[in-house]
Amino acid sequence: MDRIPIIKVGDFLLVSIQVDMHDRLVMSLQDDLTTQVVKARAKGVLIDISSLDVVDSFIGRMLGNMASMTRVLGAEAVVVGMRPAVATTIVELGLSLTNVRTALDVDKGMAVLRALVNPAGDEGGHGSGQN
Amino acid sequence: MGPGRTETFPLRTDEDVLRVRQTVRIWMVEQRTFSLVEQTKMVTATSELGRNVVVHGGGGTARLELLSEGGRLGIRVTFQDQGPGIASIEQASRDGFTTGDGLGLGLGGSKRLVDDFEIASEVGKGTRVTITKWK
Amino acid sequence: MTTSRQSRIAEILTRHEKPILEEWLREQLDALTARQDLISESDLRIQSAEFLGLFTSACRAGSLTDITTVEWKPVQDFLAGVSRSRALQGFSPSETATVVFSLKQPLFARLRKELGADAAALADEMWTATVLLDKLGLYTTEVFQKAREEVIKRQQLEMLELSTPVVKLWDGVLAVPLIGTLDSVRTQVVMDNLLQSIVETGSTIAIVDITGVPTVDTLVAQHLLKTVSAARLMGAQCIISGIRPQIAQTIVQLGVEFGDVVTKASLADALAHAFRLIGCTVTRQAPRA
């Protein structure tokens, strides 16, 4: 695979990373995503990493970048599904990703996005990320 | 296959880094004794140091070894390049220090993820980093 | 090789492998009469034949005085395997070392038969064989000891897991009540259990209660913070409760940054906070009598 698919779901974009990515693939995803956020006038981005069994500092930095860039473009981003072993490892590596919002799974991530995009609506979701 | 197994891989491109880290995962899974967290830590350290060889060292090799020492099982990866070398290992290992545009967590972070970490580098000659995870 | 005379041990072993094996097996079976419950005769036969094969090749290829060379690696690995499995099966260290020591009798008998005429040569060869087998025997004991230590360590870990249960307090709310001294290993076990439970139960809030923890040092505080960070990366929020005044003082004195981690004085406060976060309200039906 030479591109990670980005799917539009209503006002949101869903990126589901299903393969172990080499660095160039990571970079192209970053480019594609920012382009798509603008083109689709997306209000939120959901990045599902539940299939990833390794997140190193490069992928970690990319996740942080995608979250920040999305925010700069006026949308919200949530990273969902990080595995326990991956979380333990990247904390030890020294990566904190404090600017990235997170949620347990796609459903909860969607709830977080809806609550962020439409704070008046009674969605009941909550983000655990700090800004 | 068990202890005594060794294999050397080239490290020139992104894909090479990917292949090496995936092979480390497979070898560790096959041994059936490393926990998921231990595997993930070793694979992540391999990814960091493999990338360093490609990005900073101008390419090189990764040698994988399965070891048994006094009944202990281990997996070791040796990263070797003939690149510019590192002037101050102490400085390079500090979290956040980078001469490129990385996060500067590769050396310091990898060291925390493995059981043994050895680094030897000479300016103008190259760098060798060896990491081992024991069970 | 440094021995003045070329040793004939390898050659003798090679030529008489079969009878030596049979005699050796008999020796072992005698020594192990009480242990037929732990290892069957056929297993012992397979094991012994394999060892003798490896031993003979190593004697042929390598030094007879140094068992740390590569030629002896297969022998060492094999013995390590045997020692480990015997340690786990419940053999004693001396029963394990007997595997090697019991080879002396048949080997010496053979040497005597072959070299009987040359007393000096016989003495030399017996000495070489004794030292060699003693080294291998000691090696089995070393590995045995290590394997036992590992068993103990694993049992300790299992106990730790039992002593740090993760409980579900409410839909989406987990708690880990920690009791006793926290060291790095235990904190790591707690962390792994907690993160796993978060995924399994789909909980977004985890309360780590340290009311029962007597002291918190820098390392433990850092471990707690790592747990909080890892949980956050997965999409769950941690609340640390039960921080007694004394521990609060230590934490501040140690200069550990608890930053934006939510801390509460008691488990009850933490639960109330958790309810607020998930939008639950608790109301009393009737005034208490």
Ligand SMILES: Nc1ncnc2c1ncn2[C@@H]1O[C@H](COP(=O)(O)OP(=O)(O)O)[C@@H](O)[C@H]1O
């Ligand atoms: N193999 C290598 N050859 C030369 N320099 C290296 C090598 N590995 C690391 N370095 C140097 O050490 C610094 C820190 O490395 P690291 O901690 O991996 O952070 P990063 O790769 O993000 O810069 C690098 O920026 C580089 O200057």
Ligand SMILES: [Mg+2]
């Ligand atoms: Mg690096």
